[in-house]
Amino acid sequence: MSGARPYGGVRLPEGSWWDWEVIGWDAGQFRLAAGHDLAHHHGLELVFDQPAFVSCPAEFQDPVFRAPTREEWTGITRRLGGVPPVLVAFEADAGGREPVSCLVAAEGFEVVLGTVLRYWREDVGPGERFAPWVRPPV
Numbered sequence: 001m002s003g004a005r006p007y008g009g010v011r012l013p014e015g016s017w018w019d020w021e022v023i024g025w026d027a028g029q030f031r032l033a034a035g036h037d038l039a040h041h042h043g044l045e046l047v048f049d050q051p052a053f054v055s056c057p058a059e060f061q062d063p064v065f066r067a068p069t070r071e072e073w074t075g076i077t078r079r080l081g082g083v084p085p086v087l088v089a090f091e092a093d094a095g096g097r098e099p100v101s102c103l104v105a106a107e108g109f110e111v112v113l114g115t116v117l118r119y120w121r122e123d124v125g126p127g128e129r130f131a132p133w134v135r136p137p138v
Contacts, residue, residue: 010046010065010088010090010109010111011111012044012065012111013044013111013113015043015044016035016036017034017035017036017044018034018035018036018061018062019034019035019036019037019038019042019061020032020033020034020038020059020060020061020063020092021033021038021058021059021060022056022058022059023042023045023131023132024132025051025054027050027051028049028050029047029048029049029050029051030047030048030051030054030104030106031045031046031047031048032045032046032056033045033116033131034046038118039118040117040118040119041115041116041117041118042115042116042118042131043113043114043115043116044111044112044113045111045112045116046088046109046110046111046112047109047110047111047112048086048088048104048106048108048109049106049107049108049109049110050106050107050108051104051105051106052080052084052105052106052107053076053079053080053084053103053104053105054103054104054105055101055102055103055104056092056102056103056104057092057094057100057102059094060092060093060094060095060100060102061092061093061094062092062093063090063091063092063102064090064091064092064099065088065089065090066089066090066091067089068087068088068089068103069089072087072089072103073087076103076105080105084105084106084107085106085107085108086104086105086106086107086108086109087103087104087105088103088104088106088109089101089102089103090102114127114128114129115127115128115129116128116129116130116131117129117130117131117134118131118134119134120134120135120136120137
C-alpha cells in the first residue's frame with residue numbers, strides 16, 4: 001500500500017484513524033471500523049476472517065499496533081492448540097486510567113478502505129457504501 005505506516009504486523013494507510021469500534025462479530029468474521037469521528041461515517045475497516053480469539057473493548061481510541069509479545073504468542077498457542085495464521089496486538093485508550101492491551105487471533109486479515117455511511121441518504125457517491133445496519137426510511 002502506498003503511504004502505509006507499519007504498526008507491528010498491521011499496516012494502516014495514511015488517514016485519521018483515531019476513533020474505533022467493533023461493527024461486526026460472529027464465527028466467520030470480526031470487523032473493526034475506524035475514522036476521525038464515527039457519528040456519520042467511517043473510512044477504514046480491519047476485517048479478521050474466522051476469529052479464534054478476541055480480547056478488545058467495543059469502543060476505543062488511538063490504538064498503537066505492535067508485534068505480539070512472546071507471552072502472548074505462547075498463551076494463544078496453548079489456548080488454541082496451535083499457532084494462528086494471524087495474531088494482531090495493540091494498546092488502546094478505552095476510557096480508563098491506562099491503555100488496554102488488545103489481541104486478535106484469526107485465520108485471515110484484510111484492511112478495507114472506503115467511505116461507509118452510517119445514515120441513510122439517496123445520493124451515494126462512487127466508492128461509498130452503507131453500514132450493514134443502515135436501511136432506507138419506510
